[in-house]
Amino acid sequence: MTPLHALHAQGQAVWLDFLARSFVETGELRRLVEAGVRGVTSNPSIFEKAIAGSTEYDGAIRAALADGDRGVGDLYERLAVEDIQRAADVLRPIYDQTGGVDGFVSLEVSPYLAMDTDATIAEARRLWAAVDRPNLMVKVPGTAAGVPAVRTLIGDGINVNVTLLFARPVYEAVANAYIAGLEDFGAKGGDVARVASVASFFVSRIDTAADALLDARIAAANDPDEKARLEGLKGEIAVANAKLAYRSYKALIAGDRWRVLAAKGARPQRLLWASTGTKNKAYSDVLYVDELIGPDTVNTVPPATLDAFLDHGRPAATLERGVDEAEAALAALDAAGISLDAVTDRLVEEGVALFADAFDKLLGAVAQARAAVLGDRLNRQAVSVPPALAAAVAAEADAWRKAGTIRRLWAKDASVWTGTDEHRWLGWLTGTAEGQAKLADYQAFAADVKAAGFTDVLLLGMGGSSLGPEVLAETFGPQPGFPRLRILDSTDPAQVRATEAAVKLASTLVIVASKSGSTTEPNVMLAYFLDRLRKVVGDAAGRHVVAITDPGSSLEKVAQRDGFRAIFHGEPTIGGRYSVLSPFGLVPAAAAGIDVAQFLASAELMVNACGPDVPPAANPGVQLGLLLGVAAKAGRDKMTMLASRGLADFGAWAEQLVAESTGKNGQAIIPVDGEPLGSPVCYGDDRLFVDLRLAGDAPSHHDAEMAALEKAGHPVVRIVLRDRAEIAQEFFRFEIATAVAGAVMGLNPFDQPDVEASKIKTRELTAAFEATGRLPAETPVASSDSFDVFTDPANAAALRAAGAGTDLDGWLRAHLARVKPGDYVALLAYVARNPAHAGMLQSMRLAVRARRKVATCVGFGPRFLHSTGQAYKGGPDTGVFLQITADDHPDLPVPGQAASFGIVKAAQARGDFGVLAERGRRALRVHIKTDVAAGLAALAAAVEHALS
Numbered sequence: 001m002t003p004l005h006a007l008h009a010q011g012q013a014v015w016l017d018f019l020a021r022s023f024v025e026t027g028e029l030r031r032l033v034e035a036g037v038r039g040v041t042s043n044p045s046i047f048e049k050a051i052a053g054s055t056e057y058d059g060a061i062r063a064a065l066a067d068g069d070r071g072v073g074d075l076y077e078r079l080a081v082e083d084i085q086r087a088a089d090v091l092r093p094i095y096d097q098t099g100g101v102d103g104f105v106s107l108e109v110s111p112y113l114a115m116d117t118d119a120t121i122a123e124a125r126r127l128w129a130a131v132d133r134p135n136l137m138v139k140v141p142g143t144a145a146g147v148p149a150v151r152t153l154i155g156d157g158i159n160v161n162v163t164l165l166f167a168r169p170v171y172e173a174v175a176n177a178y179i180a181g182l183e184d185f186g187a188k189g190g191d192v193a194r195v196a197s198v199a200s201f202f203v204s205r206i207d208t209a210a211d212a213l214l215d216a217r218i219a220a221a222n223d224p225d226e227k228a229r230l231e232g233l234k235g236e237i238a239v240a241n242a243k244l245a246y247r248s249y250k251a252l253i254a255g256d257r258w259r260v261l262a263a264k265g266a267r268p269q270r271l272l273w274a275s276t277g278t279k280n281k282a283y284s285d286v287l288y289v290d291e292l293i294g295p296d297t298v299n300t301v302p303p304a305t306l307d308a309f310l311d312h313g314r315p316a317a318t319l320e321r322g323v324d325e326a327e328a329a330l331a332a333l334d335a336a337g338i339s340l341d342a343v344t345d346r347l348v349e350e351g352v353a354l355f356a357d358a359f360d361k362l363l364g365a366v367a368q369a370r371a372a373v374l375g376d377r378l379n380r381q382a383v384s385v386p387p388a389l390a391a392a393v394a395a396e397a398d399a400w401r402k403a404g405t406i407r408r409l410w411a412k413d414a415s416v417w418t419g420t421d422e423h424r425w426l427g428w429l430t431g432t433a434e435g436q437a438k439l440a441d442y443q444a445f446a447a448d449v450k451a452a453g454f455t456d457v458l459l460l461g462m463g464g465s466s467l468g469p470e471v472l473a474e475t476f477g478p479q480p481g482f483p484r485l486r487i488l489d490s491t492d493p494a495q496v497r498a499t500e501a502a503v504k505l506a507s508t509l510v511i512v513a514s515k516s517g518s519t520t521e522p523n524v525m526l527a528y529f530l531d532r533l534r535k536v537v538g539d540a541a542g543r544h545v546v547a548i549t550d551p552g553s554s555l556e557k558v559a560q561r562d563g564f565r566a567i568f569h570g571e572p573t574i575g576g577r578y579s580v581l582s583p584f585g586l587v588p589a590a591a592a593g594i595d596v597a598q599f600l601a602s603a604e605l606m607v608n609a610c611g612p613d614v615p616p617a618a619n620p621g622v623q624l625g626l627l628l629g630v631a632a633k634a635g636r637d638k639m640t641m642l643a644s645r646g647l648a649d650f651g652a653w654a655e656q657l658v659a660e661s662t663g664k665n666g667q668a669i670i671p672v673d674g675e676p677l678g679s680p681v682c683y684g685d686d687r688l689f690v691d692l693r694l695a696g697d698a699p700s701h702h703d704a705e706m707a708a709l710e711k712a713g714h715p716v717v718r719i720v721l722r723d724r725a726e727i728a729q730e731f732f733r734f735e736i737a738t739a740v741a742g743a744v745m746g747l748n749p750f751d752q753p754d755v756e757a758s759k760i761k762t763r764e765l766t767a768a769f770e771a772t773g774r775l776p777a778e779t780p781v782a783s784s785d786s787f788d789v790f791t792d793p794a795n796a797a798a799l800r801a802a803g804a805g806t807d808l809d810g811w812l813r814a815h816l817a818r819v820k821p822g823d824y825v826a827l828l829a830y831v832a833r834n835p836a837h838a839g840m841l842q843s844m845r846l847a848v849r850a851r852r853k854v855a856t857c858v859g860f861g862p863r864f865l866h867s868t869g870q871a872y873k874g875g876p877d878t879g880v881f882l883q884i885t886a887d888d889h890p891d892l893p894v895p896g897q898a899a900s901f902g903i904v905k906a907a908q909a910r911g912d913f914g915v916l917a918e919r920g921r922r923a924l925r926v927h928i929k930t931d932v933a934a935g936l937a938a939l940a941a942a943v944e945h946a947l948s
C-alpha cells in the first residue's frame with residue numbers, strides 16, 4: 001500500500017497538479033494512476049511550462065496546420081484539448097470504478113475571461129463539448145463574475161472545478177452556487193447524481209502573502225515577545241484558513257438544502273486543496289499535505305510534492321484537529337493589524353493576473369511555433385530600433401499586453417481609440433473570412449469576365465477604391481487568359497485621354513468603384529467612359545460596366561438604371577482605405593484573373609498572426625503599429641517606405657492608409673513613398689524606415705545602405721516576402737499597424753475630417769463655374785511667359801518680407817528657405833501621372849532633400865487629395881507645399897455637365913490650396929503656362945537654382 005492509498009483510506013484523494021504531452025505519452029501518468037493518483041489538474045501556468053518550455057508540441061502544431069492555417073488561440077486549444085482528452089482516457093477507469101467520484105481531469109477557461117460571466121459560460125460550454133469526456137472538469141475562477149457562471153454551468157450538468165478560492169466567504173458563495181446549480185439542473189429533469197464539482201481552495205500562496213506582511217511587522221516591532229508571537233504565526237495562516245473552510249463545508253452538507261439533493265444522489269462539492277507545493281524552503285515540503293488530511297477532500301499536488309509525500313509524508317487525519325488553534329491564529333493575525341480579507345482579495349486579483357501572464361507567454365510561444373512551421377510562407381518582419389525608442393516601444397507593448405488591448409481591439413471596443421464611433425469601422429478585421437464565404441461569387445465573376453473575352457479592365461475610383469486595385473494590377477501583372485487591369489484616378493484631361501488610348505474600348509470592362517457613390521472623380525470618369533462606350537458598343541454599354549459601391553448609394557441606382565453587368569456591394573463597416581481585402585479589392589482581382597482563393601488564404605496567414613490571442617511581442621502587426629505610434633510621438637514621424645521594384649506600388653496604398661488614418665488634430669505619421677534610398681547624411685532624425693522586399697531581390701548595395709542607416713540610429717523595419725503574391729499579407733499587417741498606431745496616438749484612425757474641407761471649397765468653385773461659365777479670377781504674385789506664381793495674402797506677405805519679388809526664382813528661394821529640420825516638403829502636382837513627369841518631380845524632391853535634409857513627398861492631384869491630403873491639412877504644421885498646376889491643352893468635356901475635366905481639376909487644386917492657406921500652411925503654387933513636360937523641366941531647374 002502506497003502512502004496514497006493510505007491517504008485514500010482517510011477519505012482524501014490525491015490528484016496531480018501537472019500535465020504535459022510526453023508525460024501522458026510515455027505512460028508516466030498511467031504509472032502514477034496505478035500508484036494511487038486519482039485525478040489531474042491543469043492551469044494556464046502548467047500549460048505554459050509544457051508548451052512554451054519545450055519543443056514536444058512542435059509536431060502537433062505542424063499536424064494541426066497541415067490541413068490549413070489556424071488562429072493561435074485555436075491552435076493552443078487544440079493542443080490542450082488533445083492533452084486533456086488523453087489524460088481523461090487514462091483516468092477513465094478510476095472514474096468508472098469510483099462511480100464518478102474521482103478520475104477527473106481539469107481544464108481551465110481562459111484567464112482573460114475571469115471578469116466576464118457570459119464569456120466564461122460560453123467558453124466553458126465550448127470546452128465541455130470539445131473535450132467530450134464525462135470525466136472532464138472545467139475550471140472556472142471563483143471571481144465575482146465566475147461565481148454566477150458556476151451556477152449556470154452546474155445547471156447545465158457540466159462538471160466544474162472552481163479555482164482561485166482564497167477566502168472562506170467566497171468559498172461559501174461558491175458552495176451555494178453549486179447547490180443552486182444542482183437544483184436548477186434537477187428542476188430541468190437532469191440527473192443530479194452525475195454532476196461533480198470541487199472547490200479549489202488555494203493554500204500555500206496565503207502563507208507567502210501573510211508571511212511577507214508578518215515579516216514587515218516583525219521588523220517594525222520592538223518588543224521581543226511580540227516579535228516571537230508574530231514569528232509563531234508564520235507558516236500557520238494558510239492551513240488555519242483551510243481548516244476553517246472545511247468546517248464551513250461540513251456545516252453546509254449538514255444543512256437541509258443539501259439533504260434534499262443528497263437524497264437524490266447528489267454528490268457534495270468536495271474541497272480540493274490547491275497550491276499545495278511548499279514555496280518557502282524553510283517549511284516542510286509536505287506541509288500542505290500532511291496538515292490537511294480529512295474525509296471527502298482532494299489534494300492536488302505538483303510532482304515534487306507528490307514525490308516528497310511518497311517518500312516521507314504522514315498520512316494521518318489532521319484536518320479536523322486544531323480547529324480552535326486555527327481560529328486563534330487568524331484572530332492573532334487580525335490583532336496584528338493584518339487583514340486576511342485584504343490578503344485574499346489581493347491574491348484573487350494577482351491569481352488572475354498571474355494566469356493571464358502565463359497565458360500570454362503560452363500564446364506567444366504558440367504563435368512563434370506556428371510562425372516557425374509556416375516558415376517563409378509568413379512574410380518575415382525584423383525590427384531594429386535604437387535603445388531609447390526600443391525601451392519606449394517595449395513599455396507600450398507591455399502596457400498593451402497587461403490591458404489586453406489587442407483583444408479589446410478585436411472585440412471592437414471603441415475605447416481603444418477615442419471612444420467615439422470607431423466600433424462602426426472595424427469590419428475589415430473579419431473581411432477575409434467574409435471574402436472566403438463569397439469565394440464562389442468571385443470565381444463565377446472571374447469566369448464570366450473571361451468568357452466574355454474582355455481585353456482590358458479599367459477601374460475608375462479614388463483613394464481606397466483605387467489604390468488597392470492598383471497594387472494588385474502592378475504586383476500581379478497581367479494573368480494569362482484574363483484582361484489587363486488598369487486604374488484611372490485622375491481628372492487630368494491628358495491622363496484620361498492617355499488611359500482611354502491604352503485600352504481597347506470595345507472589349508473593355510469598366511469597373512466604377514466608390515463606396516459612397518458620391519465622389520466627384522469616379523462620377524465624372526464614369527460619365528465620360530459610359531458615353532464613350534455608348535459610342536463604341538451602343539446599347540451594350542451597360543454590359544461593359546460593373547459597380548462596386550455600398551448598399552443604397554446613388555451609384556447603385558445609376559448601375560440599376562443603366563443595366564450594369566454586375567453590382568457588388570461594399571461592406572459599410574469598412575472604410576475606403578481599409579477596403580482592399582473586401583469587394584473593393586477582390587472584385588478587380590477576380591476580373592484580372594488573380595486567384596482570389598489564394599490571395600485570401602495568404603491574407604489570412606497575417607490575420608491569424610495578428611489575431612486577438614497573439615500578445616504584442618509575437619504579433620507582427622501590433623509590433624509595427626506600436627513602433628509607428630511611439631516613434632511618431634517621439635518625433636520620428638516620417639514613415640519612409642522602401643520597396644523592391646515588383647512591390648513598389650504598395651507604398652502608394654500604405655500612404656493613404658497611414659496618412660488619412662493618423663493625420664489629424666495636429667498629429668500625423670507622414671508617409672514618404674518613392675524617395676530613393678540615400679546615405680545617412682540625407683536624413684534628419686525624424687525618420688523611420690520600412691523596407692519591403694522580395695526575398696533575394698535587393699540590389700547589392702541595398703543591404704549596406706540599410707545597415708548604414710541602422711548604424712546611424714534610424715529605426716528600420718525589414719519585411720521580406722518570399723513571393724510577390726504574398727503582398728496580401730502586407731495589406732492586413734499595415735491595417736492592424738495603422739489602427740494600433742492611431743490608438744497609441746490617441747486619435748480616431750477611421751475618420752478623415754479634413755478631406756471634406758477641400759471638397760467644400762471645390763464644390764463652391766465648380767458651382768461658380770456652372771453659374772458663370774468661368775472660375776473666379778485670381779491674380780498671380782509674379783508672372784512670366786512660362787509661369788504664374790500664386791499664393792494667399794499671408795504667405796505672400798511672409799515671402800515678400802523674405803525677399804520674393806517679381807520672378808519665380810525669388811519666390812521659390814524664399815519659400816524653400818522656410819524649410820527647417822523636422823519639416824517635410826510636398827510637391828503637389830496637378831498634372832498627368834506618367835513616368836516622364838514623375839521623373840522630373842523626383843529630381844526636384846532629391847534636390848530639396850540634398851540641400852535641406854528633410855523628408856520629401858510627391859503627390860499627383862487630385863489623386864493625393866484622397867490619400868495624403870488629409871495629413872497635409874489635418875496634421876502638424878511641418879509641411880512646406882509646392883503646388884504645381886498647368887494649363888490643360890486640349891481640355892476634355894465631361895458629358896452632361898458644363899465643367900470640363902480641366903475645370904474640375906483646376907477647382908480641386910484651388911480648393912486644396914485654399915484649405916492649406918486657411919490652415920496657415922506654408923504653401924506656394926506655380927502654374928505652368930507652357931507644355932507640361934517642358935514646364936516641369938524648367939521648374940526643376942528653378943528649384944535647383946533656388947536651393948543653391
Ligand SMILES: O=P(O)(O)OC[C@H]1O[C@](O)(CO)[C@@H](O)[C@@H]1O
Pocket residue numbers: 462463464465513514515516517518519522576577660752755865866867
Ligand atoms: O470610395 P469613395 O466613397 O468614392 O471614396 C474615395 C476616397 O475618398 C475618401 O473618402 C476621402 O478622400 C477616401 O477616404 C476614400 O478612399
Ligand SMILES: O=C[C@H](O)[C@H](O)COP(=O)(O)O
Pocket residue numbers: 017041042043045163200202204205274275276277300
Ligand atoms: O488547481 C490547481 C492550482 O491551479 C494550483 O494548485 C496552483 O498552485 P500554485 O499556487 O503552486 O501556482
